[in-house]
Amino acid sequence: MTNQYDVIVVGGGHNGLVCATYLARDGRKVLVLEAENHFGGAAKTREIAPGFKISAGAHLLTMLNPEVRKDMRLDEHGLKFAAKDLKTIALAEDGEHISIHGDAISGGDITAKDQAAMKDFHKTMLRFSKLLASAFRNRPPKLVEGDWHDRINLLKLGLGMRMLGREDMRELMRVGLINVYDVLHERFDSELLKGALSLDGLLGSHMAPRSPNTVLGYLYRRLGDLWGYRGPSLPEGGMGAVGLAMANSAKSMGVELRSNSAVVSINTESGRTTGVTLQGGEVLEAGIVISNADPKNTFQKLVGIRNIETDFSRRVENIRMQGNVAKLHLALDGLPEFVGVSASDIGQRLVIAPDMDYVERAFNPSKYGELCEAPILEIIIPSVHDTSLAPDGKHVLSAVVQYAPYSLKAGWENEKDRFKAIVIDLLEQYSPGIKAKIITSELLSPLDVEREFYMTGGHWHHGEISFDQILMMRGAYGSNQYATPIDGLYLCGAGAHPGGNVMGLAGRNAAKEVMKRGAAA
Numbered sequence: 121m122t123n124q125y126d127v128i129v130v131g132g133g134h135n136g137l138v139c140a141t142y143l144a145r146d147g148r149k150v151l152v153l154e155a156e157n158h159f160g161g162a163a164k165t166r167e168i169a170p171g172f173k174i175s176a177g178a179h180l181l182t183m184l185n186p187e188v189r190k191d192m193r194l195d196e197h198g199l200k201f202a203a204k205d206l207k208t209i210a211l212a213e214d215g216e217h218i219s220i221h222g223d224a225i226s227g228g229d230i231t232a233k234d235q236a237a238m239k240d241f242h243k244t245m246l247r248f249s250k251l252l253a254s255a256f257r258n259r260p261p262k263l264v265e266g267d268w269h270d271r272i273n274l275l276k277l278g279l280g281m282r283m284l285g286r287e288d289m290r291e292l293m294r295v296g297l298i299n300v301y302d303v304l305h306e307r308f309d310s311e312l313l314k315g316a317l318s319l320d321g322l323l324g325s326h327m328a329p330r331s332p333n334t335v336l337g338y339l340y341r342r343l344g345d346l347w348g349y350r351g352p353s354l355p356e357g358g359m360g361a362v363g364l365a366m367a368n369s370a371k372s373m374g375v376e377l378r379s380n381s382a383v384v385s386i387n388t389e390s391g392r393t394t395g396v397t398l399q400g401g402e403v404l405e406a407g408i409v410i411s412n413a414d415p416k417n418t419f420q421k422l423v424g425i426r427n428i429e430t431d432f433s434r435r436v437e438n439i440r441m442q443g444n445v446a447k448l449h450l451a452l453d454g455l456p457e458f459v460g461v462s463a464s465d466i467g468q469r470l471v472i473a474p475d476m477d478y479v480e481r482a483f484n485p486s487k488y489g490e491l492c493e494a495p496i497l498e499i500i501i502p503s504v505h506d507t508s509l510a511p512d513g514k515h516v517l518s519a520v521v522q523y524a525p526y527s528l529k530a531g532w533e534n535e536k537d538r539f540k541a542i543v544i545d546l547l548e549q550y551s552p553g554i555k556a557k558i559i560t561s562e563l564l565s566p567l568d569v570e571r572e573f574y575m576t577g578g579h580w581h582h583g584e585i586s587f588d589q590i591l592m593m594r595g596a597y598g599s600n601q602y603a604t605p606i607d608g609l610y611l612c613g614a615g616a617h618p619g620g621n622v623m624g625l626a627g628r629n630a631a632k633e634v635m636k637r638g639a640a641a
Contacts, residue, residue: 123395123402123403123404123405124404124405124406125149125150125151125376125404125405125406126143126148126149126150126406126407126408127140127143127148127149127150127151127406127407127408127409127410127634128150128151128152128153128395128396128404128406128408128409128410129150129151129152129153129409129410129411129412129612130153130383130386130396130409130410130411130412130413130418130422131152131153131154131155131161131411131412131413131574131613132152132153132154132156132158132159132160132161132363132367132377132379132412133159133160133161133162133163133363133412133573133613134160134161134163134362134363134366134622134624134627135161135412135612135613135614135624135626135627135630136152136154136161136410136412136612136613136627137152137159137160137363137366137367137369137370137375137627138188138192138366138612138624138627138628138631139410139412139612139627139628139630139631140152140370140375140627140631141191141192141366141369141370141373141375141631142191142627142628142631142632142635143631143634143635144370144373144374144375145373146631146635149374150374150375150376151375151376151377151378151404151406152370152375152376152377152378153378153381153382153383153396153398153404154377154378154379154380154381155380155381155382155383155574156379156380157379157380158360158363158379159363159364159366159367159377159379160359160360160362160363160364160366160367161177161363161412161573162176162177162178162359162573162575162580162622163175163177163178163359163360163362163363163622164176164177164359164360164363164573165357165358165359165360165361166360168449168451168516168560168562169451169559169560171510171511171514172451172509172510172511172514172516172559172560173357173358173508173509173510173516174358174449174502174509174516174518174562175358175359175360175502175518176447176449176564176572177359177447177569177572177573178359178580178621178622179358179359179447179500179502179518179520180206180352180353180354180359180469180500181349181352181353181354181355181359181362181622182341182344182349182352182353182621182622183341183343183344183347183349183621183622183623184347184362184622184623184624185347185623185624185625185628186347186348187257187628188623188624188625188627188628189624191628192365192366192369193369193372194362194365194366194369197365197366197368197369197372198361198364198365198368199355199361199362199365200355200356200357200361201353201354201355201356202354202355202356202357202502202505202506203353203354203467203502203505203506204349204351204353204354205221205349205350205351205352205353206351206352206353206354206467206468206469206500207219207220207221207351207465207468207469208220208221208316208351208468208469208470208471209461209465209468209469209470209471210228210312210313210315210316210471210473211458211460211461211470211471211472211550212228212312212460212474213474213549213550214460215459215460215461216228216229216460217312217460217461218230218310218312218313218316219465220313220316220317221350221351222242222345222350222351223238223239223241223242223243224238225238225313228310228312228313229309229310229312230310230313231309231310233309234308234309234310234313237307237308238308238313241307241308242345244288244291245338245339245342246342246345246346247284247288248284248288248292248339249339249340249342249343249345249346250346251284251292252339252340252343252618253343253346253347255591255618256343256617256618256625257625257629258629259601259602259617259629259632259633260591260592260594260600260601260617260618295335296335296336296587297332298332298335299329299330299331299332299333299334299335300317300318300321300322300329300334300335300337300338301318301329301330301334301476301480302330303335304317304318304329304476305476311474311475311476312474312475314475314476315473315474315475315476315478315479316471316473317338318334318473318476318479319471319473319479319496319498319522320337320338320341320342321334321335321336321337321338321341322334322337322479322522323337323341323445323498323520323522324445324520324522324579324580324581324620325337325444325581325584325585326440326442326443326444326486326579326584327483327584328479328480328482328483328484329476329479329480330480331483332586332587333584333585333586333587336585336586336587336590337585340585340619340621341621343623351469352469352500354500354502354505354506356506356508357506357508357509358502358506358509359622362622381398381399382398382399383396383397383398383399383422384397384398384399384422385397385422385423385424386409386411386418386422386423386609387403388423388427388606388609391605391606391607392606392607392608393406393407393408393409393606393607393608393609394406395409396409396422407608408608408609408610408634409608409609409610410609410610410611410612410630410634411609411610411611411612411613412612412613412627413574413613414441414574414575414576414579414582414583414613414614414615415436415439415582415583415595415596415599415611415615415616416436416437416439416441416576416577416615417574417576418611418615419432419433419436419596419604420433420436420437423606423609427606428605428606429605432596432597432598432599432605435596435597435598436596438596439583439589439595439596439615440583440584440586440589441576441577441579441581441582441583441584441615442525442526442527442577442579443526443566443569443570443575443577443578443579443580444483444486444522444523444524444525444526444566445520445521445522445523445524445566445569445578445580446520446521446524446539446543446563446564446565446566446569447518447519447520447521447563447564447569448497448517448518448519448521448540448543448544448561448562448563448564449516449517449518449519449561449562449563449564450516450517450518450519450544450554450558450560450561450562451510451514451516451558451559451560451561452510452514452515452516452517452554452557452558452559453514453557453558453559454513454514454515454557455501455504455515456501456515456517456551456553456554456557457551457552457553458470458550458551459550459551459552466501466504467500467501467502467504467505469498469499469500470497470498470499470500471496471497471498471499472496472497472499472546472550473496473497478494478496479496481494482494482495482496482522482523483523485523485525486523486524486525488529489525489527489528489529490525490528490529490530491524491525491528491530491535491538491539491542492523492524492542493542494546495521495522495523495524495542495543495546496521496522496523497519497520497521497522497543497546497547498519498520498522499517499518499519499547500517500518500519501515501516501517501518502516502518503515503516514559519543519547521543521563524539524565524566525566526565526566526567526570526577526578526579528565532565532566532567532568536563536565539563539565540561540563543563544558544561565578566578566579580614580620580621581614581615581619581620581621582613582614582615582619582620583595583614583615583619583620585619585620590617590618590619591617591618592617594615594616594617594618594619595611595615595616595617599611599616600616600617601617601633602616602617602629602630602633602634603633603637610630610633610634611630612626612627612630612631613626613627614626616629616630617629
């Protein structure tokens with residue numbers, strides 16, 4: 121082993137592994153340093169009880185970019201699926217549920233009018249999402265420096281808008297500036313349908329249906345539809361299988377992977393990075409350091425405020441990244457039954473979001489640092505499809521819980537058990553008898569998410585997905601084309617363009633930017 125490398129990647133989450141793989145394939149000597157004993161970041165599988173395994177962070181694969189998957193040969197490196205294209209079942213208290221699958225909806229109070237409206241709505245949203253997909257494949261263009269690559273990318277974006285046609289372009293400008301509440305309310309009659317669809321515009325965010333940017337959030341999530349996901353997928357072995365396949369791919373390209381190697385500082389000298397220092401004092405040198413950590417962790421903790429200029433420090437501080445999501449994990453002594461849900465649908469994506477006003481009310485307490493008494497849930501029972509996750513006859517349940525404020529006034533150490541009881545009581549309403557089946561339960565608060573996955577504020581996406589925090593505004597101004605004000609230091613995580621979810625494009629694009637600049641060749 122040596123302490124000198126061309127590139128050191130700080131953080132072995134999925135974007136860090138993607139970035140490292142592309143750079144190693146280009147001939148660079150690359151080291152990935154991971155603080156934990158596994159690679160993949162929030163794409164992590166672990167036990168909550170002997171024999172019961174859960175996806176601790178992300179629990180569904182919805183947006184893995186197909187180019188990344190192909191370039192890294194993830195299927196050859198062990199990525200398999202227990203289930204693909206799951207339906208969304210919007211749960212109703214009376215059991216009259218609604219099924220959503222792409223542009224097809226049925227059940228409950230769905231009318232022929234809503235069915236026709238859904239097909240038109242889905243088609244329109246995909247046309248708009250194509251603009252994002254095109255922009256996300258490249259580095260975000262700057263507007264003022266006149267780089268010809270940026271000019272071409274801006275031209276492509278403008279041409280894509282032009283090709284929408286006058287009517288669709290006008291509609292995009294209109295809906296993009298309002299909110300998902302108004303957009304859904306003017307198109308659909310079913311309250312249950314609107315509640316479930318609104319969730320796709322705000323899942324993982326500090327927003328509600330009436331918040332600005334929720335249409336953007338909906339379009340962002342629809343990228344998965346463009347990339348071949350008609351619905352969420354479940355990797356065999358849980359989401360940790362994604363991280364494992366990526367780590368295997370990176371190793372096959374010659375990347376050196378070191379786990380249990382926490383970086384305590386990114387070292388700089390005269391405005392340029394020189395390498396990193398590990399916990400314990402080991403110093404590793406590299407001409408290029410790429411951080412997969414979020415921007416606040418990168419600059420405020422690893423680089424240090426004293427090593428960056430004041431204006432840039434303020435811009436980093438002002439990045440909005442307050443987490444508002446908890447995660448519930450249950451080990452169950454048997455398969456739960458949900459009223460009105462058939463045996464064939466019990467393994468689908470189940471959503472508790474009865475209507476948009478319910479969702480809006482659920483958000484309100486978190487604005488004041490208080491607990492929600494009637495939260496929103498996205499529920500999966502992955503062991504229905506993947507028997508390796510639980511002992512025979514047993515099951516695991518995972519639920520994303522929206523809303524749970526990071527800055528809880530009463531403190532999570534005082535309120536976590538009470539909030540867990542609130543969530544389990546809500547499950548019991550829809551699945552009578554589930555309480556009696558619980559062997560082990562675990563609730564991860566946003567504070568727990570921050571600690572386990574090193575995400576400032578416990579925010580899934582390393583910052584809100586909003587019009588002022590995407591494209592050339594992603595991250596802080598001065599670090600929005602992956603390079604930063606410190607020579608040789610780059611960002612490759614979800615806090616960089618194009619953002620969060622297990623997508624891989626931030627890592628891929630960052631690697632291409634390093635290669636474009638010819639750094640450390």
